[in-house]
Amino acid sequence: MKKKVLIIILSILLILLVLFIVFRKNIFSSTPKEKTIEDMINETEENEFLVNSYSIFGTHFNINACVDKVITNETSLVLKNLTEEIDLDSNFYNSDGKTCFKISNKNNTGIDLETLIQGNYILMVKESIVEESNDKEPTVTNYYYNLKNGTQNSDLEYYTITKNGTNNKININYKNQEKIYKENKEEKKQTKNYLQFIISESKLPDNVYDIAIDPGHGGIDPGATYNLNGTTYIESNITLNISQLLKSELENMGLKVLITRDDDSYLDPYGVGGRTTIINSSNAKISLSIHMNSDYGIMKYGGVEVYVPNNIDYTLAKSFANNIAKIVGYSKNPSFKVGDGIYFKYFTPQLIEQAKQENLANGMLAYDIKEGAPYMFMIREIGGLNTMAYNDGRNAKYPKNEYYTSIQTAEPYLIETAYLNYANDLNLLVNEPQRFSEAISSALKEYLNIS
Numbered sequence: 221m222k223k224k225v226l227i228i229i230l231s232i233l234l235i236l237l238v239l240f241i242v243f244r245k246n247i248f249s250s251t252p253k254e255k256t257i258e259d260m261i262n263e264t265e266e267n268e269f270l271v272n273s274y275s276i277f278g279t280h281f282n283i284n285a286c287v288d289k290v291i292t293n294e295t296s297l298v299l300k301n302l303t304e305e306i307d308l309d310s311n312f313y314n315s316d317g318k319t320c321f322k323i324s325n326k327n328n329t330g331i332d333l334e335t336l337i338q339g340n341y342i343l344m345v346k347e348s349i350v351e352e353s354n355d356k357e358p359t360v361t362n363y364y365y366n367l368k369n370g371t372q373n374s375d376l377e378y379y380t381i382t383k384n385g386t387n388n389k390i391n392i393n394y395k396n397q398e399k400i401y402k403e404n405k406e407e408k409k410q411t412k413n414y415l416q417f418i419i420s421e422s423k424l425p426d427n428v429y430d431i432a433i434d435p436g437h438g439g440i441d442p443g444a445t446y447n448l449n450g451t452t453y454i455e456s457n458i459t460l461n462i463s464q465l466l467k468s469e470l471e472n473m474g475l476k477v478l479i480t481r482d483d484d485s486y487l488d489p490y491g492v493g494g495r496t497t498i499i500n501s502s503n504a505k506i507s508l509s510i511h512m513n514s515d516y517g518i519m520k521y522g523g524v525e526v527y528v529p530n531n532i533d534y535t536l537a538k539s540f541a542n543n544i545a546k547i548v549g550y551s552k553n554p555s556f557k558v559g560d561g562i563y564f565k566y567f568t569p570q571l572i573e574q575a576k577q578e579n580l581a582n583g584m585l586a587y588d589i590k591e592g593a594p595y596m597f598m599i600r601e602i603g604g605l606n607t608m609a610y611n612d613g614r615n616a617k618y619p620k621n622e623y624y625t626s627i628q629t630a631e632p633y634l635i636e637t638a639y640l641n642y643a644n645d646l647n648l649l650v651n652e653p654q655r656f657s658e659a660i661s662s663a664l665k666e667y668l669n670i671s
């Protein structure tokens with residue numbers, strides 16, 4: 221009997237000893253160790269996706285990247301932290317032994333920065349392996365891949381459009397951390413690269429605006445002029461009038477608006493105080509250049525022409541064109557037309573040659589203009605890398621556009637509201653300018669989801 225009691229006591233002691241060994245870490249640490257973001261990054265796959273390009277154009281973020289292996293399982297792009305995982309639309313494809321993704325084929329679509337929810341996230345690629353089983357639910361195992369910056373560009377900072385007086389600040393940062401692990405009793409180090417999104421509420425700094433408006437021409441540059449019944453109508457005056465009306469309408473929606481000129485000043489195209497510099501340094505999300513058209517001698521067009529950047533989704537452009545067409549109709553100009561009232565004038569080989577000859581005739585060097593680059597400088601030079609801006613300062617006559625290779629730019633539009641030399645258009649431009657400003661502001665209101 222005594223022997224039996226002894227065996228029981230010894231067994232209990234043995235069980236306690238085993239439990240102690242197994243759980244000693246938890247007994248000695250005051251709180252159980254919770255998983256951290258660092259752990260989450262350390263647990264990612266050894267291979268990383270190398271980012272080939274990324275940019276912010278208007279209100280959208282775009283990125284594409286490849287990994288040096290072919291992934292045949294289901295892949296998706298996610299913004300992830302310890303508690304949340306947000307699936308993002310993206311296109312994955314395999315080529316040349318690599319798996320790549322691209323969020324969008326258009327410059328102004330992709331991740332809508334306006335809709336992201338506050339928090340700290342890591343942008344990762346998720347690979348999901350599904351194992352089917354006859355008698356049970358299929359099991360899904362997820363593997364995560366980090367993103368490493370493979371470009372010369374660095375971190376981005378974005379402020380969302382002002383809504384109800386508030387803004388979010390989004391910091392998109394490339395980071396890395398050392399992972400220390402043991403292999404064959406040897407301590408080893410591995411660098412883990414990752415792409416972080418930090419989204420927090422923040423007031424707009426003084427130099428950050430929601431929208432930029434550029435009233436075309438000014439001062440010694442009147443733009444188009446037209447004489448009717450003894451009165452000379454000047455484009456630069458009418459563009460200023462409509463732009464100022466537009467500015468106050470947008471401000472009434474709670475937006476912070478920059479105007480490039482508020483009087484009849486002349487503005488240089490480039491350099492300090494130049495149009496492109498003012499708009500680019502405003503950090504505006506959308507820029508609008510307001511103009512009036514003219515076609516002396518032709519007299520068969522009239523109406524609205526909205527000039528757009530290359531490779532974009534036309535939702536906002538359509539809305540501008542449709543709203544203004546209700547006042548003056550769509551232009552009948554067939555050149556470079558891509559939709560009703562929507563125009564994309566770009567450099568053709570002929571126009572490149574023409575620009576080259578003009579530069580040479582003026583004693584200037586020719587620019588490296590790529591075929592398909594937007595022709596209108598107020599679109600091209602505002603859009604940086606995305607719209608193929610090219611003024612790199614090789615000609616002293618035009619100081620360098622400091623933003624010509626920028627990867628974070630406003631989405632620019634040039635609106636030829638109507639034709640100055642058409643009596644009906646001119647009458648409306650002069651006597652009912654608020655109809656034009658309201659057509660533009662209501663299109664923006666809808667596009668930006670402002671209540």
Ligand SMILES: [Zn+2]
Nearest residue numbers: 436443511512
């Ligand atoms: Zn003009």
